[in-house]
Amino acid sequence: MTTQKLRLPFSFSDLEHRHEKLISPRDFFYRILRAIGVWCALTLFGLIIGMAGYCYFERMPLPDAYVNAAMILSGMGPLGELKTTAGKLFAGSYAIFSGLIIVIATSFVLAPIFHRVLHHFHVEAGERE
Numbered sequence: 001m002t003t004q005k006l007r008l009p010f011s012f013s014d015l016e017h018r019h020e021k022l023i024s025p026r027d028f029f030y031r032i033l034r035a036i037g038v039w040c041a042l043t044l045f046g047l048i049i050g051m052a053g054y055c056y057f058e059r060m061p062l063p064d065a066y067v068n069a070a071m072i073l074s075g076m077g078p079l080g081e082l083k084t085t086a087g088k089l090f091a092g093s094y095a096i097f098s099g100l101i102i103v104i105a106t107s108f109v110l111a112p113i114f115h116r117v118l119h120h121f122h123v124e125a126g127e128r129e
Helices: 025-058 062-073 085-128
Strands: none
Touching: 025 062, 025 085, 062 085
16 A cells, blocks of 8 residues: 655645756646646635634624625725724734735745746856856
């Protein structure tokens, strides 16, 4: 019986190494699509946590919880006034969490782009030598 490793949809070890040639534009396109999928999944995960927190701590109906979670996740701030201490503590913690989620999710999309640009310059430098 063999054990199979859990395979994430995107890994930085999937990027080509410095002595390898650039991947084709088509493969790069699919790499970016996969990274955007990871970005969407992380953002949806953060949104669900926010909605659950607002529903639980502030007893907000689902549409209000959605709009408040989405506004904090996008960096705009909550719409409605928070009434409970627990809700205020949650909103502050969720705002910090949301900032981290956005930075991490965006890095998944930008990393392949930055890597390709740097790898392209490295390949050009190697061809001149």
